[in-house]
Each structure stands twice: as structure tokens, then as C-alpha cells.
Amino acid sequence: MKFSITITLKKDVLDPQGKVVQNTLQNLNFKNLKNIRQGKYFEIEVNNDDQKDVEKKIDEMCKKLLVNLIIEDYKINKIS
Template structure:
């Protein structure tokens, strides 16, 4: 089963990387932008056919390694 994990910075955390992308796009002439925030994305292929169990395992991976829970949020989706 394939699942995706999307990791984003929490709303109140500064995102300097996103700011740089925003400035660069403005310099390229794209002025209609309000904000850009950058995150991480994982595609995880797991040996588990039961969706609930698969999500639970991926959730554990997020908490143990993939996500910094202090400053980041995450979302697990089925692919």
C-alpha cells in the first residue's frame, strides 16, 4: 500500500526558505503572490494491505523520524 506524507511548518513558524522563493518569483515578475510556504513530501510504500494498520505505522514513522512535532504539522493520505 502506498501512502503519502505531507509535512508543513506550523502557521506561526517563520519560513525563510519560502520567503526566498517568494522574493525570487517576485524578481521574475510574478507580483500576484501573497505567500509561499515550503514543506516536505514523502511517498511511502509499505508491506501492509490493511489501510488502518498502514496509516498507523506511517503515523509512528512520522512521530519517530519524519516530523519535528514542535514546529511541524503532518498529513497522511492514501495514494
């Protein structure tokens, strides 16, 4: 089974990297940009067919290693 994890900064956390991308795009003449936020993305393939168990494991991985819960939110999705 394959899952994706999308990690984003919480709403009130500053995102200087996103700001730089936004400024660069504006300099490249893209108008009407309101906001850009950058995040992280993981695709995880697991040898295990028990979806509930896998989801629990991946949630644990996020909490233990991948996500900084103080400043980040995360979402787990099944891809296949």
C-alpha cells in the same frame, strides 16, 4: 499500499526558505503573490494490506523520525 506524507511548518513558524522563493519569483515578475511556504513530501510504499495497521505505522514513523512536532504539522493520504 502507497501513502503520501505532507509536512508543513506550523502557521506561526518563520519560513526563510519560502521567503527566498517568494522574493525570487517576484523578481521574475510574478505579481499578486501573497505568501509561499515550503514543506516536505514523502511517498511511502508498504507491503501490507491492512490499511488501518499501515496508517497507524506511518503515523508512528512521522512521530518518531519524519516530523518535528514542535514546529511542523503533517498529513497522511492514501495514494493507492
